[in-house]
Amino acid sequence: MREIVENQIYRVGSSGCEVYLIDTHSKEGLVLIDCGMDIAMIKRISSERLDPKNIKHCIITHCHIDHIAACNDLQNFIPAIKFYAHELDSEAIEQKNHDSKTAASWYGTNYHPVKLFRKFHKSSEILKIGDIEFEIIHTPGHTPGSISIIVESNGFKILFGQDIHGPFYESFGSNLNDYQTSMKTLLEKKPDILCEGHFGIIKPFRKVESYIKRYMKENKP
Numbered sequence: 219m220r221e222i223v224e225n226q227i228y229r230v231g232s233s234g235c236e237v238y239l240i241d242t243h244s245k246e247g248l249v250l251i252d253c254g255m256d257i258a259m260i261k262r263i264s265s266e267r268l269d270p271k272n273i274k275h276c277i278i279t280h281c282h283i284d285h286i287a288a289c290n291d292l293q294n295f296i297p298a299i300k301f302y303a304h305e306l307d308s309e310a311i312e313q314k315n316h317d318s319k320t321a322a323s324w325y326g327t328n329y330h331p332v333k334l335f336r337k338f339h340k341s342s343e344i345l346k347i348g349d350i351e352f353e354i355i356h357t358p359g360h361t362p363g364s365i366s367i368i369v370e371s372n373g374f375k376i377l378f379g380q381d382i383h384g385p386f387y388e389s390f391g392s393n394l395n396d397y398q399t400s401m402k403t404l405l406e407k408k409p410d411i412l413c414e415g416h417f418g419i420i421k422p423f424r425k426v427e428s429y430i431k432r433y434m435k436e437n438k439p
């Protein structure tokens with residue numbers, strides 16, 4: 219566990235993917251960005267005096283197993299938890315037998331579906347939880363329903379861009395034209411901190427910019 223923004227935004231750790239946590243400091247409790255593959259890691263936030271039972275929301279960035287495998291365990295642990303994702307990745311999250319879309323077949327594991335509380339439809343929309351505005355930006359490329367999330371906290375603009383490095387495969391429904399457009403949108407937002415899905419925390423904006431531009435260059439249509 220590591221604090222990214224004091225008393226509000228945390229990196230929980232890595233289990234399949236990087237998992238991040240936002241404390242709304244309201245009755246809406248804690249919000250997870252993806253949940254990775256291992257609920258044990260999430261339960262360990264109690265060592266930081268945060269109550270894992272107070273996780274009330276989980277925003278899913280896309281439908282890959284390394285980001286969603288723990289969803290079902292999480293739901294058993296916190297039955298009232300609300301899951302959110304983009305509608306274009308929702309089938310693979312909510313239904314069985316999408317093992318190539320979720321990449322579960324790569325990992326040799328089974329995915330146990332969960333129902334979404336809300337599906338995002340627009341190119342950009344605000345999800346308000348407590349007093350925090352989560353800007354949900356549809357950033358297709360890696361998968362059709364990939365989203366990136368921006369939160370402002372303590373004067374910083376934090377971008378949760380889970381798999382903005384790719385990879386890109388036909389079986390994922392990847393699209394490099396969409397990817398280029400999505401990354402341009404994220405660069406225009408000028409985030410101070412990038413919380414990446416597999417490469418940790420990148421800052422300041424100068425480094426975020428060169429990180430994103432490097433992958434744009436490597437992944438031209």
Ligand SMILES: [Zn+2]
Pocket residue numbers: 280282360381384
């Ligand atoms: Zn992925």
